Structures are given as C-alpha cells and as structure tokens.
Amino acid sequence: MSQVVVVGGGLVGCLLAVYLARRGHRVLVFERHEDPRADRISGVRRPSINLTLCERGLAALEAVGVRDQVLRLAVPALGRRIHAPDGHVTYQPYGNRGEAIQSISRRELNAALMDFASAEPNVSVHFQQKCVQVDFDRPSATFEDARTSETSEVEAECIFGADGAHSALRSHLQKTDRFDYSQQYWTQGYRELTMPPAGPMRWPLAEDSLHIWPRGGYMLIGFANHDHSFSCALHLPFEGENSHQSIRTEAGLMEFMRAAFPDAVGLIPNLAAEFFAARANSMLTVRSKPWHHGDEALLIGDAAHAILPSYGQGANAGFEDCLLLDGCLEKHKHDRRAAFQEYEASRRPSMDAMADLCIEHFAELRDRVADPAFLRQKAIERRLNELHPDLYEPLYSMISFTRRPYLDAVRVERRQQEVVARLLEMDRIEERVDTPEVRQMLEDAARGSDGGVAE
Numbered sequence: 001m002s003q004v005v006v007v008g009g010g011l012v013g014c015l016l017a018v019y020l021a022r023r024g025h026r027v028l029v030f031e032r033h034e035d036p037r038a039d040r041i042s043g044v045r046r047p048s049i050n051l052t053l054c055e056r057g058l059a060a061l062e063a064v065g066v067r068d069q070v071l072r073l074a075v076p077a078l079g080r081r082i083h084a085p086d087g088h089v090t091y092q093p094y095g096n097r098g099e100a101i102q103s104i105s106r107r108e109l110n111a112a113l114m115d116f117a118s119a120e121p122n123v124s125v126h127f128q129q130k131c132v133q134v135d136f137d138r139p140s141a142t143f144e145d146a147r148t149s150e151t152s153e154v155e156a157e158c159i160f161g162a163d164g165a166h167s168a169l170r171s172h173l174q175k176t177d178r179f180d181y182s183q184q185y186w187t188q189g190y191r192e193l194t195m196p197p198a199g200p201m202r203w204p205l206a207e208d209s210l211h212i213w214p215r216g217g218y219m220l221i222g223f224a225n226h227d228h229s230f231s232c233a234l235h236l237p238f239e240g241e242n243s244h245q246s247i248r249t250e251a252g253l254m255e256f257m258r259a260a261f262p263d264a265v266g267l268i269p270n271l272a273a274e275f276f277a278a279r280a281n282s283m284l285t286v287r288s289k290p291w292h293h294g295d296e297a298l299l300i301g302d303a304a305h306a307i308l309p310s311y312g313q314g315a316n317a318g319f320e321d322c323l324l325l326d327g328c329l330e331k332h333k334h335d336r337r338a339a340f341q342e343y344e345a346s347r348r349p350s351m352d353a354m355a356d357l358c359i360e361h362f363a364e365l366r367d368r369v370a371d372p373a374f375l376r377q378k379a380i381e382r383r384l385n386e387l388h389p390d391l392y393e394p395l396y397s398m399i400s401f402t403r404r405p406y407l408d409a410v411r412v413e414r415r416q417q418e419v420v421a422r423l424l425e426m427d428r429i430e431e432r433v434d435t436p437e438v439r440q441m442l443e444d445a446a447r448g449s450d451g452g453v454a455e
C-alpha cells in the first residue's frame with residue numbers, strides 16, 4: 001500500500017483523504033490545529049461561519065456515500081430575503097422549481113468530514129502538526145508539533161496540499177522554477193455575529209432563506225442553523241466611514257447598527273461583545289500555476305484557487321476538485337503525472353473564470369440586490385427561465401444547481417445577458433417575454449452555445 005500525505009485537515013483535506021483511501025493508499029493527514037471535534041467533548045460551541053452547499057459539493061459527498069449524513073446537519077434555503085432599510089422584505093427564490101442550497105456551519109461540517117476520514121481504516125490524522133518544510137525530490141514534508149516544537153520528517157509517494165488559502169505547500173512551490181502566484185485581498189472584511197433561537201425550537205427569522213441587508217458600501221448576511229440560531233456575517237470596509245476601523249466604541253457600534261439594520265439589531269443580543277471579540281476577517285482571491293509538481297505534489301481546494309464567497313462556491317469547488325481528480329486518477333491508474341496534468345488542464349480555466357466572476361458578483365451583492373433596476377432584471381430572467389427553461393438558465397442556477405463546468409456556465413451567461421440587455425431596452429417587455437420574437441432571440445443566442453458537457 002503506497003503512502004501519501006495530505007497537508008491540512010480542513011474541509012477539502014478530509015474529503016480528499018476519504019477518496020485517496022478508497023483508491024487503496026495509506027493516507028496520513030496532518031492538521032496544524034487541534035481536532036475540530038473537540039467542541040463535542042467540551043460542550044462549548046465555538047462560533048463558526050456558515051457555508052452553503054449546492055449540487056457540486058453534494059455530488060462529491062454522494063460519490064463517497066456521505067451526502068445524507070451531511071444534509072442532516074444543514075438547513076435548506078430556497079431563496080434570498082432582502083431586508084430594506086425601512087424593514088420591507090422582498091423574497092427572491094433561487095430557482096423556479098423549488099431548488100435549494102444547504103446552509104451548514106463550517107465547523108460542524110469539518111467535524112463531520114473528520115469523522116468520515118477517521119472512519120477509513122487506512123487513514124490516520126495527526127493534529128497540531130504544522131507543515132514547515134517540503135522536499136519535492138524525496139518527496140517528504142516536515143511537521144512541527146505545536147505542543148513540543150519538535151519536528152519530524154515524513155516521506156511519502158505524493159504530498160497533497162489541502163492547507164487552504166495561505167498554504168505552506170504552495171509557499172514552497174513558489175520557490176520552484178516558473179511557478180506563478182498572485183493574491184488579491186477584497187476591500188472589505190467580515191465579523192461573525194449570532195442570532196440565537198427566538199424561543200424553544202423557534203428561529204428568529206424565516207429559516208427557508210438566506211437573509212441579506214444590502215446597504216451600498218456594506219451588508220449583513222444571515223444563515224440558518226439546525227439548532228434554530230442564525231449565523232451572521234457583517235461585511236464592512238476595512239477603512240473609511242462606517243468601517244471596521246471607524247467603529248471603535250459600543251455606543252458607536254449600536255448607533256451604526258440601529259441606523260443601518262434596524263430590524264436585525266434586536267435579534268443579536270451579544271452584538272458588541274461579538275463585534276469587539278476579534279479583529280475583522282479578510283477574504284482573498286488566490287491564483288497559482290501549476291497546481292502540481294511532477295507526480296510528487298498537488299495543490300487542491302483553496303490552496304490552489306481561493307475565491308471570494310459571493311457565489312458560495314469555495315468549498316463546493318474544493319469538493320468537486322476531489323471528484324474530478326478521482327476521475328483522472330481512475331483514468332490514468334498507472335501514471336499519476338498524466339492524471340494531475342489532465343485534471344489541471346480541464347479544471348484551471350473554470351477556476352480562473354470563477355475567480356473573476358466572484359469578484360464582480362461580490363460588488364453586485366453588496367451594492368445592487370436592493371436596486372429596482374437590478375430586481376427588474378432578475379424578475380425578467382426568472383420569467384424567461386419559467387417560459388423557456390430549455391433556452392434560458394440563470395447563471396446562479398447553472399452554478400448552484402448543475403455540474404456544468406463553471407467556464408461553460410460563464411460563457412452561456414454572457415450570451416444570455418446580451419439578450420436580456422436588449423430586452424430591457426424594449427417597451428413594456430414584461431408583457432412581451434412570452435412572444436415568439438423573444439423565443440427566437442434566445443434560440444439565436446443558444447446556437448452560439450458550447451453545450452453543457454460536465455468536466
């Protein structure tokens with residue numbers, strides 16, 4: 001049985017370990033932090049951001065038989081509820097056919113994935129082991145024990161870097177010849193806030209939706225948890241007016257929150273304590289190339305391609321990476337280098353397209369979801385999808401509810417948006433979307449389509 005090392009026991013590292021173990025490898029996972037399941041023993045529930053899982057991530061979980069166990073920890077969200085400053089709430093369904101994304105605590109998801117990885121007979125997980133050195137020639141990785149500061153070198157046939165956006169494996173690859181790398185921080189950061197249950201078994205807000213309070217330069221987002229609480233993220237600029245830097249006192253915070261989010265502020269009882277407990281978290285886009293070093297090392301998940309969370313895709317993409325990589329390893333059973341090459345060649349264009357798209361969409365989510373022109377456009381898109389599901393599929397649906405390659409979805413969307421832009425210039429278009437003329441426009445646009453072949 002050949003030995004492989006996975007650096008990072010986060011979401012992607014745990015799932016990858018399951019996939020690799022099922023391929024017959026002896027898998028050693030090294031995680032710099034302590035076991036994410038420690039909360040269960042201590043009974044102390046530490047705060048965690050929530051993620052939304054969609055078809056791509058769920059398909060990758062399904063392939064190793066753990067989809068249903070994960071879904072038991074999640075709350076389905078069928079749409080967005082947009083909260084206006086005057087308290088008016090608008091509902092936007094995610095799809096016309098009752099499609100839902102799944103809201104789940106990242107910490108609980110990580111703990112569940114750690115259970116699945118640990119349950120594999122040929123996986124061993126080593127906590128509080130930080131990767132500090134990688135030798136690509138041997139190949140080997142060196143880990144420092146957080147408790148003793150002692151280091152140990154581990155040799156393996158291949159080293160997988162699933163160690164997130166600030167990957168240690170990647171930083172060692174950066175020193176190898178012709179390795180390209182870039183990172184771009186988003187101008188805003190977020191702080192985590194909690195809305196506890198409104199009473200026994202009662203959610204503080206409608207649990208069937210993501211709740212968004214868009215306010216131009218900043219926003220609040222709330223996700224339902226299965227324990228009837230909501231996890232919220234308050235996104236603010238780092239500097240300037242109404243920013244992490246400018247809000248320094250409890251009085252200042254309360255004044256800002258009451259003015260900006262009057263219907264939310266009363267639902268967050270520990271607002272000041274939570275806000276001032278930690279500094280704001282940053283978010284970044286990472287691009288790296290190549291993702292593999294011969295057949296000795298491979299970057300996967302955020303370590304290879306961190307994206308902004310505007311489409312809720314980082315973990316979904318990382319899980320889908322595992323599924324796609326597994327397909328390539330199956331196809332090239334005796335040639336891992338060929339498997340890595342094919343995986344990267346087919347996957348990279350999609351992740352590059354997503355990186356750009358997520359930056360654009362984050363600005364849109366922050367600034368435009370309450371804008372009447374934007375809402376009108378979304379309503380027309382939904383109507384087109386309702387009337388012509390064979391010819392018009394909203395980008396969000398292609399990304400969240402299909403496994404169409406991201407790049408293909410982006411290309412189809414560009415052609416669809418040209419049609420929507422022309423429709424929006426036409427008189428009384430709302431009354432005319434069901435005419436043969438509009439269908440013809442969509443048919444013409446679709447003829448330029450690349451089709452929807454899964455990666």
Ligand SMILES: Cc1cc2nc3c(=O)[nH]c(=O)nc-3n(C[C@H](O)[C@H](O)[C@H](O)COP(=O)(O)OP(=O)(O)OC[C@H]3O[C@@H](n4cnc5c(N)ncnc54)[C@H](O)[C@@H]3O)c2cc1C
Pocket residue numbers: 007008009010011012013030031032033049050051052053057106129130131132162163164165166167168190233283300301302303309311312313314315316317318
């Ligand atoms: C605010 C926010 C909202 C998000 N929302 C969504 C969403 O709705 N849907 C979605 O799909 N994604 C979402 N994401 C993205 C998602 O969280 C990430 O894409 C995902 O966690 C990436 O998984 P990963 O395993 O690649 O990296 P990580 O989750 O970062 O895990 C990396 C692991 O490696 C360990 N590690 C790091 N360095 C070392 C080292 N030197 N040695 C050993 N171990 C190491 C870390 O401790 C960690 O456990 C969101 C992200 C943010 C910030």
